[in-house]
Amino acid sequence: MSNGSRARSESAMESRAIKIAALAVVMAALYYGKPMLAPLALAVLLSLLLTPPVHFLERYIGRLAAVIVSVVLTIVILSTAGYGLGVKAVQLASRIPQSKDKLIKKADRFKSYAGVWVSAAVDGFAELTQNKVAQDPDAVVPPPALPPPPVKVESLATKINPFELTASILGPLLGPLETALIVLIFSIYILIQPDDLRNRIVRLAGRKKIRSTSHAVDEVSRKVSHYIFMQTVINFVYGAMVAAGMSAMGLSDGIVWGGLVAILRFVPYLGTWLAALPPILLLIATTDGWQPLHLLMLFVILDLGFAFVIEPNVIGSGFGISPLSLLVAAIFWTWMWGPLGLLLSTPLTVCLAVMGKHISALRFLNVLLTDKPVLNARVRFYHRLIAQNRSTALALLKSELRDKTHCQLCDSMLLPVVGLSEMDQHYGRIDAKKAQSVRELAVEVIDAATKSEDEPSTVPNVSVSSLKVLPEFTVLCIPAHTSADELTARIFAEQLRARGIHAHEMTNNCSLDETLAIIAERRAEIVCISATPPNAVLQARTLYQTIRAQFPNCIIVIGLWARRSSSKESRLRIESAKSDGIVSTYAEGIAFIERQIPALIRKYKPLVQEKK
Numbered sequence: 001m002s003n004g005s006r007a008r009s010e011s012a013m014e015s016r017a018i019k020i021a022a023l024a025v026v027m028a029a030l031y032y033g034k035p036m037l038a039p040l041a042l043a044v045l046l047s048l049l050l051t052p053p054v055h056f057l058e059r060y061i062g063r064l065a066a067v068i069v070s071v072v073l074t075i076v077i078l079s080t081a082g083y084g085l086g087v088k089a090v091q092l093a094s095r096i097p098q099s100k101d102k103l104i105k106k107a108d109r110f111k112s113y114a115g116v117w118v119s120a121a122v123d124g125f126a127e128l129t130q131n132k133v134a135q136d137p138d139a140v141v142p143p144p145a146l147p148p149p150p151v152k153v154e155s156l157a158t159k160i161n162p163f164e165l166t167a168s169i170l171g172p173l174l175g176p177l178e179t180a181l182i183v184l185i186f187s188i189y190i191l192i193q194p195d196d197l198r199n200r201i202v203r204l205a206g207r208k209k210i211r212s213t214s215h216a217v218d219e220v221s222r223k224v225s226h227y228i229f230m231q232t233v234i235n236f237v238y239g240a241m242v243a244a245g246m247s248a249m250g251l252s253d254g255i256v257w258g259g260l261v262a263i264l265r266f267v268p269y270l271g272t273w274l275a276a277l278p279p280i281l282l283l284i285a286t287t288d289g290w291q292p293l294h295l296l297m298l299f300v301i302l303d304l305g306f307a308f309v310i311e312p313n314v315i316g317s318g319f320g321i322s323p324l325s326l327l328v329a330a331i332f333w334t335w336m337w338g339p340l341g342l343l344l345s346t347p348l349t350v351c352l353a354v355m356g357k358h359i360s361a362l363r364f365l366n367v368l369l370t371d372k373p374v375l376n377a378r379v380r381f382y383h384r385l386i387a388q389n390r391s392t393a394l395a396l397l398k399s400e401l402r403d404k405t406h407c408q409l410c411d412s413m414l415l416p417v418v419g420l421s422e423m424d425q426h427y428g429r430i431d432a433k434k435a436q437s438v439r440e441l442a443v444e445v446i447d448a449a450t451k452s453e454d455e456p457s458t459v460p461n462v463s464v465s466s467l468k469v470l471p472e473f474t475v476l477c478i479p480a481h482t483s484a485d486e487l488t489a490r491i492f493a494e495q496l497r498a499r500g501i502h503a504h505e506m507t508n509n510c511s512l513d514e515t516l517a518i519i520a521e522r523r524a525e526i527v528c529i530s531a532t533p534p535n536a537v538l539q540a541r542t543l544y545q546t547i548r549a550q551f552p553n554c555i556i557v558i559g560l561w562a563r564r565s566s567s568k569e570s571r572l573r574i575e576s577a578k579s580d581g582i583v584s585t586y587a588e589g590i591a592f593i594e595r596q597i598p599a600l601i602r603k604y605k606p607l608v609q610e611k612k
Contacts, residue, residue: 030336038337040181041344043186047194048221049228050074054191067191073182081259088256180405215399216358223320223354224347230314235262238272238306245298249291251283267343268330272303322371329369385417385438386430390445397449406450407495411585414491415561417442422484422532432483439487474600475503475593476524478515480531481539483508488561489530495586501593512543516550524595525600527556533560555596557581559589 028036050070057066190197201214239262246254257279264271276299283292329349333341349369356365367374375383377400384393397413404412421435430438477493479485487504496503504522506515519527527547531540540558547556560582585588 028338034337036182038340038344039182039188041348042179042340043183044159044190045224045228045344045347046074046183046187046226047190049232050187050191051194051225052229064192067188070191071188075184081263083257088253106174106437138495149350198465212358216354217586219357220351220354223350227346227350231266234306234311235265238265238302241302242298245302246279246295249294249298250280251291251295253279267339268326268346270342272299320370320372321346321353322369325353325369325371327468363576365538381413381442382417382420385441385445386434387468388437388441390441393441393445394448397445404450406446406498407586407590409446409450410491411587414442415585416489418484418532418561420490422482422535426534436483439484443487443491446518474501474524475526475528476519476522477503477505477528477530478543479506479508480529480536480543481508482532482535484532485530485536488559489528491588492528492530492559492589495590496593499590499594501597512546515543515546519547519551519554524554526557526596527551528557528559528589528593530559530561555580557583557589557592559583 050067053070053073054063054066057069060066061069076181090274189545198217201217202210239258239260242261243254243258246257259277260278261272261275264275267274276296280292280295280299283295298400326346326349329352330342330345333345333348335341337344352362352365353369355360356367356369373380381393381396381400397409400413418439421430421438424430425432425435475493475496477489477496479489486505486508493503493505506518510518518524529540529543529547531537537560540560543560547554557580561584581592583592
């Protein structure tokens with residue numbers, strides 16, 4: 001290994017190590033910075049939710065008053081909803097002891113239904129345990145249970161400290177209240193001075209990245225605001241439908257349960273069923289009919305309809321995040337920040353995807369999170385051919401066909417596959433046998449996807465019958481060097497014959513002298529040299545120079561079948577030979593040859609008439 005390659009290898013390893021260390025630092029900062037970062041993220045989310053009403057009110061009462069009114073209304077609505085749900089929860093809890101007898105009867109009924117299986121399993125386990133203890137002489141026999149010690153009863157009325165009692169009651173509430181206060185302060189600041197926060201973010205990114213950072217901030221604001229607003233509307237509609245359904249079934253408190261569903265549906269995946277579980281369990285405890293099952297079916301139908309029909313069309317159209325990414329993000333943020341992380345998982349995922357789109361160092365996030373195809377159709381088709389998966393390759397072609405002709409499909413799919421296989425073979429990623437099998441399978445699949453029928457000639461002012469005056473081999477397709485060149489030459493000749501043009505292809509088995517002899521014998525007016533970079537470029541140049549020296553009046557076109565960036569260098573190397581034309585697709589090659597046909601017809605038509 002040279003010093004240069006060793007230095008590049010060490011530099012790449014150092015770069016990877018720095019990236020891994022940076023990722024570890026970021027994850028540690030997210031995990032240990034939860035007390036500060038999670039409320040800040042929730043405040044940004046709340047400010048985006050309140051931005052539309054603030055903009056509306058600002059036109060009438062000013063910015064500061066609009067923020068105060070919006071925040072106060074939000075606090076009043078949330079407090080009222082929380083108080084109402086709390087009162088209803090207390091009322092429902094007070095009704096549960098009244099249904100104690102019904103619960104006992106239902107438990108006994110369930111035991112009678114499942115008792116045969118459950119009792120058999122319990123008895124078998126107990127018998128197995130007793131036999132094991134009896135057969136094992138070394139088994140330790142537990143000592144007999146001692147009677148419980150006497151309990152000393154003492155009055156604590158005189159020992160109650162009012163400060164300790166207050167602390168014991170308010171202590172569990174201090175944490176949520178502290179978080180709510182931080183969220184409220186941050187939200188008010190962001191709503192009052194939204195441009196200040198935006199300008200600071202843009203300035204931190206640097207002056208050279210002001211444009212990309214501005215686009216990123218605008219896109220994040222737009223997408224997250226769209227998500228929050230539409231999710232709020234959808235949750236309200238969902239809750240209203242739950243309330244209406246419960247009222248139609250004759251159930252009470254439908255508005256309370258509908259409001260609970262509308263609030264908890266902001267929690268991805270679990271919110272709907274966390275809200276559905278209490279009323280269903282309550283119906284099981286207090287009723288004897290099929291109402292619990294009816295309510296369960298109502299939630300199932302609504303959830304399927306909203307998840308697969310309404311939300312993808314309303315939210316998903318401008319969202320751009322794959323469902324799998326949302327699921328993985330929900331698990332990750334729940335692990336990092338708990339329930340609050342689950343609530344914030346979708347907006348945070350959108351932010352990361354947008355950052356990956358505009359920041360080159362985070363481009364992998366855009367690849368992992370977005371729902372856009374990360375591979376184009378040509379590369380996906382090539383990968384299916386590498387795996388020898390004919391059925392999926394055929395399905396992909398049919399989905400990409402869209403009324404394309406056989407020639408267009410060869411240009412868009414076959415030639416890129418040939419180029420990719422030739423490049424992989426050149427760098428030793430696949431062997432020659434594998435590359436040839438991939439190319440042959442590509443031709444087979446394309447022929448199966450499109451019927452290669454004769455296509456009308458597109459030669460201007462020339463009918464198909466006029467082409468009969470031309471020599472038998474008007475166009476001779478010659479492979480430059482490799483089997484890939486032979487395949488592309490054969491397909492090109494087939495495309496020409498489908499248009500009524502006399503064409504013939506040769507194989508790699510022919511030597512250079514045999515090729516020159518065939519050109520002279522068949523009076524080929526046009527020679528197409530088929531070459532696939534990178535292996536056949538020099539051979540194509542040498543073959544062109546030899547044919548030009550022997551047949552100076554022959555029209556020679558070089559088919560440089562490649563779409564890769566490396567073809568530019570190959571084209572420059574070929575162009576120095578001053579050929580009549582260089583084409584990179586079958587469509588270009590056919591158009592070039594058809595432009596030569598009228599002159600050839602004028603040349604040979606008088607000769608044919610003289611023979612007659």
